[in-house]
Each structure stands twice: as C-alpha cells, then as structure tokens.
Amino acid sequence: MSHRYALFGHPVAHSLSPRIHAAFAKQCGVAMEYALIDATPDDFSTALESFAREGGAGGNVTVPHKQAALALCDHISERARRCGAVNTLMRRDDGWFGDNTDGIGLVRDLTQRHRHDLRERRTLLLGAGGAAAGIAPALLDAGIGSLCIVNRTPTRAADLAATLATPARVQARHWDELGSLGAFDLIVNATAAALEPAALDLPPMRIHAGTLAVDLGYGEAAVDFVTWACRAGCAAAIDGLGMLVEQAAEAFSLWHGRRPAADSVYALLRCDRQLTAMD
Numbered sequence: 001m002s003h004r005y006a007l008f009g010h011p012v013a014h015s016l017s018p019r020i021h022a023a024f025a026k027q028c029g030v031a032m033e034y035a036l037i038d039a040t041p042d043d044f045s046t047a048l049e050s051f052a053r054e055g056g057a058g059g060n061v062t063v064p065h066k067q068a069a070l071a072l073c074d075h076i077s078e079r080a081r082r083c084g085a086v087n088t089l090m091r092r093d094d095g096w097f098g099d100n101t102d103g104i105g106l107v108r109d110l111t112q113r114h115r116h117d118l119r120e121r122r123t124l125l126l127g128a129g130g131a132a133a134g135i136a137p138a139l140l141d142a143g144i145g146s147l148c149i150v151n152r153t154p155t156r157a158a159d160l161a162a163t164l165a166t167p168a169r170v171q172a173r174h175w176d177e178l179g180s181l182g183a184f185d186l187i188v189n190a191t192a193a194a195l196e197p198a199a200l201d202l203p204p205m206r207i208h209a210g211t212l213a214v215d216l217g218y219g220e221a222a223v224d225f226v227t228w229a230c231r232a233g234c235a236a237a238i239d240g241l242g243m244l245v246e247q248a249a250e251a252f253s254l255w256h257g258r259r260p261a262a263d264s265v266y267a268l269l270r271c272d273r274q275l276t277a278m279d
C-alpha cells in the first residue's frame with residue numbers, strides 16, 4: 001500500500017501540516033510521506049491527477065482549492081457535501097473520496113481541549129467564504145442556539161445562510177448592523193482579512209462576560225482579531241491552531257484507521273512557535 005500523502009494549496013510553503021502528520025505517524029508507528037504540493041487554481045486538477053498516477057494514497061486540500069477538490073471527487077462524505085468543500089482526500093480503486101474535517105476539528109478544539117459548552121450559544125459568524133462554509137454546519141450540529149452570518153459583501157452571507165439545513169436558527173445580516181445586533185456568546189472570525197490589505201474593521205459591539213471569541217487562523221493571522229477580542233472584553237479568545245491539529249487528527253484517522261493523540265502535538269506547536277492564545 002502506498003504511503004504517499006500530500007497537502008495541495010497555493011501557497012503551502014509555510015504549512016504546519018507536514019510536521020503535524022509526521023508527529024502523528026511516529027506516535028502511531030505508521031510509515032507515511034507527506035509532501036507539500038503548491039498548485040495554482042489552473043494547475044490543481046492536473047497536479048491531483050499526477051499524484052494519483054504516482055500512487056498518492058490521500059491528501060489534504062487548503063486555500064484556494066477546497067471547493068475545486070469537491071468537484072474532482074468521485075465520492076464525498078455527507079459533511080463535505082454540506083460544506084460544499086473538501087479538505088481531506090482518500091484514494092479508492094474507483095477515484096477520490098472527499099471529506100471535510102474542518103468543522104469537527106473546530107468543535108473538538110473548543111469543546112474537548114478548551115472545555116467550552118457550545119450548546120445554545122448565540123453565535124456570530126464573521127465571513128461567508130470557504131472557511132465560514134466549512135465550519136457552519138458543524139457549529140449547528142454542536143447545538144449552538146443561533147447563527148448570525150455577517151459578511152462585508154451581504155449577498156454572500158445570504159447565500160451561505162440559504163445552504164444551511166436549519167433555517168430557523170440561521171440569519172444573514174449586514175456588516176453595518178454589527179453594532180446593533182446585541183451581545184453574542186460566541187464570535188467566530190472566518191474572514192480572510194488578515195491576508196488582505198484591508199484590515200478587519202469591527203464597529204463597537206456589545207460583549208458580555210462570557211463571550212468567547214475564536215479566530216480560524218493562527219499565528220500572525222490571528223493576532224489582530226485576538227487582540228480586538230481581548231480589548232473588547234471577551235472572556236476568552238482562541239486562535240485556530242487547535243482546530244488545525246484536530247482537523248489533521250481526523251484526516252489521519254480516516255487514512256490509517258487510528259486516532260492519534262492530538263494534545264501532545266498541539267502543546268509542542270503551541271510552545272514552540274509562541275502562537276497566540278489566551279484562554
């Protein structure tokens with residue numbers, strides 16, 4: 001059986017995934033190669049085909065290919081279908097099977113590592129792109145009370161809300177309403193603002209003593225939002241490092257049928273890189 005795995009993205013050079021999977025493989029006694037494949041959107045399908053021809057057994061997919069990956073799969077999981085995106089690939093005899101482990105990764109990080117109860121939380125989701133779509137179904141499944149999607153371009157928030165299966169708990173609102181929507185229990189930053197020239201511009205918002213703020217990004221990309229959350233008085237602010245490790249653990253389990261212990265890998269990366277978290 002092939003041991004070849006890879007991460008497809010653009011760019012991918014700074015990804016922590018090879019380190020995470022190498023640590024899981026060592027822990028579980030699994031032989032595995034994990035390469036980084038930088039492919040532009042135009043080259044992605046050819047790169048994936050070549051990887052399959054060369055015996056690739058599975059992979060991860062990151063920005064900007066998650067939606068394209070779904071279209072290239074022959075079979076997809078229910079959770080990938082609901083997100084409209086694939087972040088984990090597994091080669092089968094009849095083609096690629098695609099799954100999405102981002103949402104479960106986020107929920108595990110928040111509920112198991114950080115011990116937050118998500119049930120009934122009045123939730124604000126900032127952003128309505130691929131990252132937001134990848135986690136919204138899992139938050140609803142985790143029992144949040146309501147999901148208010150706010151995006152700079154309002155039509156995208158409405159489009160994402162329309163894809164979610166529980167309309168009674170979901171609404172889309174405009175960015176300029178942010179200051180008047182009341183206090184949220186959970187605020188998730190799923191925007192790509194940290195990667196764009198225009199910074200995240202949040203108006204003054206009501207925050208209560210238990211508000212939890214979460215950024216899906218980690219490292220430098222999470223600094224602005226985590227800083228905003230601390231200054232705004234949120235009870236806790238968490239970056240996306242734990243989600244990254246958990247989505248990888250879920251992908252590893254799918255590939256190898258064994259669940260690695262994610263905590264030790266998370267702890268190593270956290271102290272190694274001095275990444276941001278305040279909890």
Ligand code: ATR
Pocket residue numbers: 063126127128129130131132151152153156190191192193194196197198199200201
């Ligand atoms: P990803 O896959 O990372 O989610 P995406 O699908 O391009 O990438 O979505 C990027 C998201 O970040 C969108 O919700 C985008 O808002 P628009 O739909 O209005 O473009 C949001 N975003 C990017 N830069 C932002 C900024 N400076 N302020 C607020 N939202 C921003």
